[in-house]
Amino acid sequence: MWRDALLVAGKDVRIELRSRVALWQVLPFAVLVLVLFGFALGPGPAALRAAAPGLYWLAVLFSTVLATQRSVAIESGEGTRDGLRLSGIDPAGVFLGKAAAVAIQLVAVQVLLGAGIVVLFDVHLQTWWLAIAASVLATVGLSAAGVLYGALSAGLRVRETLLPLLVLPIVAPVLIAGSRAWSAAVSGAVASGASWLKILGPFAAVYLAVGIALYGPLQETA
Amino acid sequence: MTARVRWVTRVIGGAALVTTALTVWLGLWVTPPAKVMGTLARLLYLHPPIAWVALYCAFGLAALSSVLYLWRRTRSLFWDRLGASAVEVGVVFTALTLVTGSLWGRPTWGVWWTWTARLTSTALLLVLFLGYLALRRVPADPDVRARRCAVAALVAFVDVPIVAFSVDWWQTLHQRGTVLNPGLTLKVHGSMAWTMGLGFLAMTLVFVWMVLVRYRVELLADRIGDEELEVSLSERWAEGATVADAAVPLALPDAVPGAPTGRGAAVGPVPEPLGGRR
Numbered sequence: 001m002w003r004d005a006l007l008v009a010g011k012d013v014r015i016e017l018r019s020r021v022a023l024w025q026v027l028p029f030a031v032l033v034l035v036l037f038g039f040a041l042g043p044g045p046a047a048l049r050a051a052a053p054g055l056y057w058l059a060v061l062f063s064t065v066l067a068t069q070r071s072v073a074i075e076s077g078e079g080t081r082d083g084l085r086l087s088g089i090d091p092a093g094v095f096l097g098k099a100a101a102v103a104i105q106l107v108a109v110q111v112l113l114g115a116g117i118v119v120l121f122d123v124h125l126q127t128w129w130l131a132i133a134a135s136v137l138a139t140v141g142l143s144a145a146g147v148l149y150g151a152l153s154a155g156l157r158v159r160e161t162l163l164p165l166l167v168l169p170i171v172a173p174v175l176i177a178g179s180r181a182w183s184a185a186v187s188g189a190v191a192s193g194a195s196w197l198k199i200l201g202p203f204a205a206v207y208l209a210v211g212i213a214l215y216g217p218l219q220e221t222a
Numbered sequence: 223m224t225a226r227v228r229w230v231t232r233v234i235g236g237a238a239l240v241t242t243a244l245t246v247w248l249g250l251w252v253t254p255p256a257k258v259m260g261t262l263a264r265l266l267y268l269h270p271p272i273a274w275v276a277l278y279c280a281f282g283l284a285a286l287s288s289v290l291y292l293w294r295r296t297r298s299l300f301w302d303r304l305g306a307s308a309v310e311v312g313v314v315f316t317a318l319t320l321v322t323g324s325l326w327g328r329p330t331w332g333v334w335w336t337w338t339a340r341l342t343s344t345a346l347l348l349v350l351f352l353g354y355l356a357l358r359r360v361p362a363d364p365d366v367r368a369r370r371c372a373v374a375a376l377v378a379f380v381d382v383p384i385v386a387f388s389v390d391w392w393q394t395l396h397q398r399g400t401v402l403n404p405g406l407t408l409k410v411h412g413s414m415a416w417t418m419g420l421g422f423l424a425m426t427l428v429f430v431w432m433v434l435v436r437y438r439v440e441l442l443a444d445r446i447g448d449e450e451l452e453v454s455l456s457e458r459w460a461e462g463a464t465v466a467d468a469a470v471p472l473a474l475p476d477a478v479p480g481a482p483t484g485r486g487a488a489v490g491p492v493p494e495p496l497g498g499r500r
Binding site: 148153202 | 292346349350352353356357360362369372374376378384385387
């Protein structure tokens, strides 16, 4: 399973590196969202600073939808899914691999967004490890849930409109817990921030488990 | 569906009607106004039962039938239809939960909506299962659709406790569970308790009846779909056959022994049936 996951992740990442879709579309989109939030809230630094953690996570969520759609689109070419199924790769491995590829892109997005809120919104993180821990756990959860729902909507003509409707409510806990944890990381309230990791952790674990269990039946679908 | 099931459906429907009417009568005329909330408390004969049906009966049933569908041994479209019916009724009841809660919240709290744990997680639940219904409306092979929907229902169901837990950490001004509070001591007394109990019974019956009817509609819709396919297939066959019948004598002036006729001819080469031009 793990070897298969590595293979699939390697394939997806290689495609991304060559096609540069993530680089030229997802990353600029994330920054654009931040700038638009800035316009919406006005130039007052206090309001921006207070809203920054929430805006950061909202931008991450939107980018997740884009990255997931991209990840599904890779497999939607003529006969690609059949090829993947015939290759004898464990479905759980496919799931983990695709989730890992999305996670790598999300890490890139988050690094950029983190720099973005520091530069644009004048935010200073007091507790770095808390913010990073929250981000890592959230990234795992987001990519697992995203890929699972991506597989669900694969091969549908209405995928672009359906996927956000399905994914965004599912990842709402990540938005809540992530932005609370980051607020705590900004203000330095470690204890209250760390307790939010207790939501991000189980979320990631649950969706990894569900994905490993249910990706197989979904792939039979095609 | 057999006549017996239809009869049971009718009986349950009748019982649902009677109990609902009784609840309305007891709730509006017989029971006294509550001490603190006054006549507003009457909404509580309806609101908790509706929420109970939405959150536990409907989505519980949907999750159960999704599991049973995904499990190979019990895989059957029966579970798919049952789950879909349960979700659809559940979405209606969830929306009703939010509406009745909102109606109660306005005079009691002074606002239509607050960002409390329960309200927020119920609203998210509604959106989650609206997503399920959207997925279900996408045309696909029944088996494919069933599998997709079963996974979606399960994932949404798994999300419910996480959502509930995460929004619960926001400080909340919503009541804790009134009937099922930790000590399990009933805080509702006398005729009011009876009425509330009857409300639970009534809403559960309404739910069962709606699911049964909805299941039947789903079944009939599937059957019509199959039949339409059959009909249009045989129409095509017939068309092909008549065209071939008209064409064969032209192409084969002298009756060739063993020349194809009728249905079989449509499969074989039909020489330029319609004047040779498109």
